[in-house]
Amino acid sequence: MDSKGHKASRCLANTYDTSFGTFTRYLEYKAKDLGKTLIKIDQYYPSTKTCSQCGEEQDIKLFERTYSCVCGQKMDRDLNAAINIGVQGLIAYVTKAYGTDAIAW
Structure with missing residues (x-):
């Protein structure tokens, strides 16, 4: 098993999850601010x-x-x-x- 590749892919997955979570929280904030439902x-x-x-x-x-x-x-x-x-x-x-x-x- 390529441990460097595995670490890199886990790091990318964590970055993606974090970025998507941040984006989702921003959408929730904007929807609430505009009186909309997300x-x-x-x-x-x-x-x-x-x-x-x-x-x-x-x-x-x-x-x-x-x-x-x-x-x-x-x-x-x-x-x-x-x-x-x-x-x-x-x-x-x-x-x-x-x-x-x-x-x-």
Whole structure:
């Protein structure tokens, strides 16, 4: 094992985590200052692996740029992920606003 490379990659990961944490705190501050709501989505939510039409989850390789589902949905993987994140954000917002997770779509 290359200990120098391992240390360097851990250092970069820690720097990334710190930078992202700082950015997130800044967004929270600005949202609060402007009277807006910042909604965070779980970082482990599989937005690129979930079909935005039927909710089916499937493995997709990083090099695959088109998301194709058995339900017939076919679109750019980033657009599919963005739709999923938007829906998750909407669910989180409605749940927080109405104090319930019993949301029917």
